[in-house]
Amino acid sequence: xxxxxxxxxxxxxxxxxxxxxxxxxxxxxxxxxxxxxxxxxxxxxxxxxxxxxxxxxxxxxxxxxxxxxxxxxxxxxxxxxxxxxx
Numbered sequence: 473x474x475x476x477x478x479x480x481x482x483x484x485x486x487x488x489x490x491x492x493x494x495x496x497x498x499x500x501x502x503x504x505x506x507x508x509x510x511x512x513x514x515x516x517x518x519x520x521x522x523x524x525x526x527x528x529x530x531x532x533x534x535x536x537x538x539x540x541x542x543x544x545x546x547x548x549x550x551x552x553x554x555x556x557x558x
Protein backbone atom coordinates (compact mmCIF):
# COMPACT_ATOMS: atom_id res chain seq x y z
CA UNK A 473 0.00 0.00 0.00
CA UNK A 474 2.83 2.40 0.83
CA UNK A 475 4.34 2.11 -2.65
CA UNK A 476 0.93 2.86 -4.20
CA UNK A 477 0.62 5.95 -2.00
CA UNK A 478 4.17 7.04 -2.86
CA UNK A 479 3.46 6.66 -6.59
CA UNK A 480 0.26 8.70 -6.26
CA UNK A 481 2.13 11.35 -4.27
CA UNK A 482 4.77 11.71 -6.99
CA UNK A 483 2.14 11.82 -9.73
CA UNK A 484 0.21 14.48 -7.80
CA UNK A 485 3.33 16.60 -7.28
CA UNK A 486 4.06 16.41 -11.01
CA UNK A 487 0.50 17.52 -11.86
CA UNK A 488 0.90 20.34 -9.31
CA UNK A 489 4.04 21.47 -11.24
CA UNK A 490 6.63 20.38 -8.65
CA UNK A 491 9.80 18.64 -9.72
CA UNK A 492 10.21 15.20 -8.18
CA UNK A 493 13.73 14.63 -9.53
CA UNK A 494 15.48 15.09 -6.17
CA UNK A 495 12.70 13.77 -3.93
CA UNK A 496 12.92 10.43 -2.12
CA UNK A 497 11.52 8.88 1.08
CA UNK A 498 13.86 10.98 3.25
CA UNK A 499 12.86 14.33 1.69
CA UNK A 500 10.89 16.63 3.97
CA UNK A 501 7.67 17.83 2.33
CA UNK A 502 7.93 21.43 3.58
CA UNK A 503 10.43 24.24 2.99
CA UNK A 504 13.40 22.19 4.20
CA UNK A 505 13.02 19.69 1.35
CA UNK A 506 10.38 19.49 -1.39
CA UNK A 507 9.50 23.12 -0.61
CA UNK A 508 5.73 22.66 -0.56
CA UNK A 509 3.94 25.70 0.81
CA UNK A 510 0.84 25.43 2.99
CA UNK A 511 -1.58 25.73 0.03
CA UNK A 512 0.27 23.01 -1.86
CA UNK A 513 0.21 20.77 1.22
CA UNK A 514 -3.53 21.38 1.56
CA UNK A 515 -4.06 20.50 -2.12
CA UNK A 516 -1.94 17.38 -1.79
CA UNK A 517 -3.92 16.37 1.29
CA UNK A 518 -7.21 16.79 -0.59
CA UNK A 519 -5.91 14.71 -3.50
CA UNK A 520 -4.86 11.93 -1.10
CA UNK A 521 -8.21 12.10 0.70
CA UNK A 522 -10.10 11.73 -2.58
CA UNK A 523 -7.88 8.93 -3.86
CA UNK A 524 -7.63 6.80 -0.72
CA UNK A 525 -10.80 7.66 1.19
CA UNK A 526 -9.04 9.02 4.26
CA UNK A 527 -9.63 12.32 6.07
CA UNK A 528 -7.27 14.90 7.52
CA UNK A 529 -8.06 17.74 9.90
CA UNK A 530 -7.60 21.24 8.49
CA UNK A 531 -4.69 22.00 10.80
CA UNK A 532 -2.71 18.88 9.84
CA UNK A 533 -1.18 20.46 6.73
CA UNK A 534 1.30 22.30 8.95
CA UNK A 535 2.33 19.01 10.55
CA UNK A 536 2.82 17.46 7.10
CA UNK A 537 5.40 20.16 6.28
CA UNK A 538 7.73 18.60 8.87
CA UNK A 539 7.18 15.02 7.64
CA UNK A 540 9.34 13.19 5.14
CA UNK A 541 7.78 11.58 2.09
CA UNK A 542 8.20 8.19 3.76
CA UNK A 543 6.55 9.35 6.98
CA UNK A 544 3.65 10.88 5.07
CA UNK A 545 3.11 7.69 3.05
CA UNK A 546 3.22 5.59 6.24
CA UNK A 547 0.67 7.92 7.90
CA UNK A 548 -1.69 7.63 4.93
CA UNK A 549 -1.27 3.83 4.83
CA UNK A 550 -2.12 3.64 8.54
CA UNK A 551 -5.25 5.73 8.00
CA UNK A 552 -6.31 3.60 5.04
CA UNK A 553 -5.87 0.50 7.19
CA UNK A 554 -7.84 2.06 10.05
CA UNK A 555 -10.62 3.20 7.70
CA UNK A 556 -10.83 -0.26 6.11
CA UNK A 557 -11.05 -1.93 9.51
CA UNK A 558 -14.12 0.05 10.58
